[in-house]
Amino acid sequence: MKNVYIYLLAFASCLPVAYAQNKKVIYHELPVYGKLFDTPSKYHRVDTLKYNDLPVRVKHLFTNSAGLFVAFRSNSASIHAKWCVTDAKASSNLTSIAQKGLDVYIKNADGEWQYAGSKGTAKTCDEGVLVDNLDQTSKEFLVYLPLYDETKSLEIGIEEGANFLALSNPFQRNIAVYGSSIVQGASAGRPGMAYTAILSRRTGLNFINLGVSGSAKMEQEVAHMLAAGKPDVFILDCVPNSLPEIVSERTHYFVQHLRANHPNTPIIMIPSVVRELSYFNQVWNKRNADQNAQFKKEYETLLAKGIKHLYYLDSNTLLGTDHEGTTDGTHPNDLGFMRMADQIQPFVIKVMQKHNLL
Amino acid sequence: MKNVYIYLLAFASCLPVAYAQNKKVIYHELPVYGKLFDTPSKYHRVDTLKYNDLPVRVKHLFTNSAGLFVAFRSNSASIHAKWCVTDAKASSNLTSIAQKGLDVYIKNADGEWQYAGSKGTAKTCDEGVLVDNLDQTSKEFLVYLPLYDETKSLEIGIEEGANFLALSNPFQRNIAVYGSSIVQGASAGRPGMAYTAILSRRTGLNFINLGVSGSAKMEQEVAHMLAAGKPDVFILDCVPNSLPEIVSERTHYFVQHLRANHPNTPIIMIPSVVRELSYFNQVWNKRNADQNAQFKKEYETLLAKGIKHLYYLDSNTLLGTDHEGTTDGTHPNDLGFMRMADQIQPFVIKVMQKHNLL
Numbered sequence: 001m002k003n004v005y006i007y008l009l010a011f012a013s014c015l016p017v018a019y020a021q022n023k024k025v026i027y028h029e030l031p032v033y034g035k036l037f038d039t040p041s042k043y044h045r046v047d048t049l050k051y052n053d054l055p056v057r058v059k060h061l062f063t064n065s066a067g068l069f070v071a072f073r074s075n076s077a078s079i080h081a082k083w084c085v086t087d088a089k090a091s092s093n094l095t096s097i098a099q100k101g102l103d104v105y106i107k108n109a110d111g112e113w114q115y116a117g118s119k120g121t122a123k124t125c126d127e128g129v130l131v132d133n134l135d136q137t138s139k140e141f142l143v144y145l146p147l148y149d150e151t152k153s154l155e156i157g158i159e160e161g162a163n164f165l166a167l168s169n170p171f172q173r174n175i176a177v178y179g180s181s182i183v184q185g186a187s188a189g190r191p192g193m194a195y196t197a198i199l200s201r202r203t204g205l206n207f208i209n210l211g212v213s214g215s216a217k218m219e220q221e222v223a224h225m226l227a228a229g230k231p232d233v234f235i236l237d238c239v240p241n242s243l244p245e246i247v248s249e250r251t252h253y254f255v256q257h258l259r260a261n262h263p264n265t266p267i268i269m270i271p272s273v274v275r276e277l278s279y280f281n282q283v284w285n286k287r288n289a290d291q292n293a294q295f296k297k298e299y300e301t302l303l304a305k306g307i308k309h310l311y312y313l314d315s316n317t318l319l320g321t322d323h324e325g326t327t328d329g330t331h332p333n334d335l336g337f338m339r340m341a342d343q344i345q346p347f348v349i350k351v352m353q354k355h356n357l358l
Numbered sequence: 359m360k361n362v363y364i365y366l367l368a369f370a371s372c373l374p375v376a377y378a379q380n381k382k383v384i385y386h387e388l389p390v391y392g393k394l395f396d397t398p399s400k401y402h403r404v405d406t407l408k409y410n411d412l413p414v415r416v417k418h419l420f421t422n423s424a425g426l427f428v429a430f431r432s433n434s435a436s437i438h439a440k441w442c443v444t445d446a447k448a449s450s451n452l453t454s455i456a457q458k459g460l461d462v463y464i465k466n467a468d469g470e471w472q473y474a475g476s477k478g479t480a481k482t483c484d485e486g487v488l489v490d491n492l493d494q495t496s497k498e499f500l501v502y503l504p505l506y507d508e509t510k511s512l513e514i515g516i517e518e519g520a521n522f523l524a525l526s527n528p529f530q531r532n533i534a535v536y537g538s539s540i541v542q543g544a545s546a547g548r549p550g551m552a553y554t555a556i557l558s559r560r561t562g563l564n565f566i567n568l569g570v571s572g573s574a575k576m577e578q579e580v581a582h583m584l585a586a587g588k589p590d591v592f593i594l595d596c597v598p599n600s601l602p603e604i605v606s607e608r609t610h611y612f613v614q615h616l617r618a619n620h621p622n623t624p625i626i627m628i629p630s631v632v633r634e635l636s637y638f639n640q641v642w643n644k645r646n647a648d649q650n651a652q653f654k655k656e657y658e659t660l661l662a663k664g665i666k667h668l669y670y671l672d673s674n675t676l677l678g679t680d681h682e683g684t685t686d687g688t689h690p691n692d693l694g695f696m697r698m699a700d701q702i703q704p705f706v707i708k709v710m711q712k713h714n715l716l
Contacts, residue, residue, distance in 0.1 A: 116687070118686045187547060189451075324696065
C-alpha cells in the first residue's frame with residue numbers, strides 16, 4: 001500500500017493575503033500518519049485492544065505518539081496548536097519539547113523538509129504559536145507529535161482567512177522499525193530528531209516508529225502483532241533491553257515468525273549501540289558485548305537454516321567514535337541520532353534497491 | 359596565571375583493591391574550577407557583591423554554575439555525588455541533566471577526556487551514583503556542574519578505602535567567553551556539551567563560560583567586570599540578545615574598554631548563529647541579519663580606529679547547513695554545539711598561536 005503523494009482536497013489558489021497580528025485562529029483536526037496499522041484511538045500507534053495479549057508495559061508504550069505526525073498545506077502567516085498529553089512526569093534525559101511537545105518542518109524551495117520551530121510544555125493541555133511571521137506563500141508543513149507521552153488531542157490552528165488543506169502522508173513505502181527507547185527517540189532534543197524521523201525526511205520513505213522504551217524484549221506476542229502488518233521492510237533494533245540470554249532465547253522465533261508470514265520481506269537486524277557508559281562500566285561492557293554477540297549468532301544460525309532476505313548491520317560505531325553521542329551514556333543525543341541515521345540510511349537503501357523496493 | 363597541571367597532594371600508590379557493592383561511601387568537597395575570578399560563593403561564577411552594579415538579571419545568572427567543574431583522581435569502583443540546586447522550574451528546551459545535573463568525564467588511555475556518565479534531577483537536593491562498576495585502576499575525573507541553576511553544594515563520594523586526591527585545574531590559560539544562552543549551554547543535552555566545555559576538553563585550554571542566558575546585552579558594567587579579569591583571550595559571543603540598535607550602540611564601548619585595560623589581549627568577536635527559525639520567520643530573519651551586520655560594522659569601525667588584536671569569526675554556518683542543529687530554532691542541540699566547536703576551535707587556536715599564547 002503506497003502512500004501516494006496527492007492532496008486530499010483540491011487546493012484553493014494561494015493568493016497573498018495581508019495578515020494582522022492577533023488575527024482570529026481557526027483550529028483543525030488532521031489525520032495522523034506514521035502508523036503501521038489504522039488504530040481506533042487516533043493517537044495510538046497500535047490497537048491495544050485488538051492486540052490485547054501484548055505485555056502491559058508494551059501496550060502502554062504503544063499509546064505514546066512517537067513518530068506520529070500530521071501534514072497540511074497552508075499560507076497562514078502563523079501556525080498554532082492546541083494539544084493535550086498526560087500528566088506523566090518529565091524524564092531527566094528528555095526535554096519537554098521531545099517528551100510532550102511538537103516539532104514543525106516546512107518543505108523548502110529545494111523540496112526538502114526543513115526544521116522551522118518547536119514548542120514544549122509542562123502542562124497536560126497547552127496552546128500557542130508553533131511558527132510565526134511566515135511569508136504568505138503556500139507551504140507544506142509536517143508537525144511531529146510528542147515522543148514520550150500519549151497525545152490525547154491535537155488541533156492545528158491557522159489565521160482566519162488563510163488556506164488550509166490536509167495532505168496525505170508525504171512518505172512512501174512502510175519500513176517498520178521495532179526497538180527500544182533509542183528507536184522511540186530518547187534522547188532526541190525534539191520529536192523530529194528520532195532517527196526514524198530523520199530517515200523519513202531524508203529518504204522520502206515512511207520509517208514507522210515502533211520503539212517501546214525499555215520494553216523491547218522480543219516477546220512472541222510482539223512478533224505476532226508485527227507480522228499482522230504489511231510493511232515493505234522490517235527493522236529490528238531491539239537488542240538493548242534484553243539480557244544476552246533473552247536475546248539468545250527469543251531472536252530465532254521472532255525472526256522466523258516474521259519470515260513465515262512475510263516470505264519475501266527484507267528483515268534488517270541492527271545490534272545495540274555500544275553504550276557510552278560501557279567503556280568504563282565493566283558490567284555494562286560485558287553485557288553490551290554479550291547482547292550483540294548473541295544477536296549476531298542468532299543471525300548466523302538463521303542464515304544457516306536457510307532464512308532468506310535477512311540482513312545484519314554490523315557496526316559498533318553507530319554513535320560515532322568521539323564518545324560524545326549520548327545524553328546519559330545510553331540514549332543518543334541529536335549528534336548520536338544523526339550518526340545513526342548516517343549509517344542506517346545507506347544500508348537500508350541498498351537492501352531496498354536489491355529487493356526492487358526503490 | 360597558568361594553571362599548572364600538578365597534583366595538589368602527593369598521590370598514594372594505586373593498588374588494586376577489591377570493592378564490595380554497597381560499600382560505605384565517603385564524601386569529599388573539592389575546589390571548583392572554570393571561573394575567571396575567585397569568588398566568595400564557591401559555586402558562583404562572579405562575585406556579585408563586588409560587582410554589585412551589574413544588572414540584577416545578569417548578577418542572578420552569574421550565580422548559575424555553567425562551565426564550573428571539579429577534578430580529582432581516584433581508584434574507586436564507583437563515583438557518587440550529593441548536590442543541591444534551587445527549586446527553579448525546568449525549561450522546556452533543557453533536560454534536567456543539563457539544567458540541574460552532573461556530567462562525568464574520565465581521562466582515557468590516550469590522555470583524552472572521555473564521557474563516562476551523567477545524572478539529572480528534578481529535586482533540589484539529590485544523591486546517587488554517577489558512574490559504577492569501574493575497574494580498579496587510578497583514574498582522573500572531571501565532573502561538570504549544572505548549566506542552568508545555582509549549585510548550592512556538591513560533594514563527590516568514593517567507596518571507603520579507595521584513594522582520593524583533589525586535582526588542580528587540568529586546563530591551561532584562560533579564555534573568557536562572554537555571551538548569551540548559547541554560551542551558557544542551552545540546549546546542550548548535558549553540562550559537558552556546552553561549547554566552552556567541548557573546546558576545553560579538546561584543546562586543554564580553559565574556556566571560561568560567562569554566558570548569561572537572555573541577558574548578554576553588553577552593558578558597560580559587564581565590560582568593567584570583564585576588564586577586571588586577566589584572561590589570555592576575550593571572546594565576545596554576545597549578539598543574540600540585543601536588538602540591532604543596541605549592538606550598534608554598545609559594542610564600541612565594550613571592546614574599547616577591554617582594549618584600554620588589556621592592550622595586548624586578543625579579542626575575538628563571534629556573530630550570532632543564524633537562528634534556524636529565522637529561515638522562515640521574517641521578523642527574526644531581518645533582526646538576525648541586522649544584529650550581525652551591526653556587529654561586523656562595529657568591528658570594522660574599531661579596526662579603522664586602530665584597535666589592534668581584534669578578530670572577527672565571519673561565519674553564517676556556525677550551526678551547519680542541514681538546519682538540524684537546534685532544539686528550538688535558537689539554541690544549539692549537541693549536534694549544533696559540536697559544529698560550533700568545530701569552527702571556533704581552529705579560529706581561536708590560530709589567534710593564540712599568532713600571539714605566542716600556545
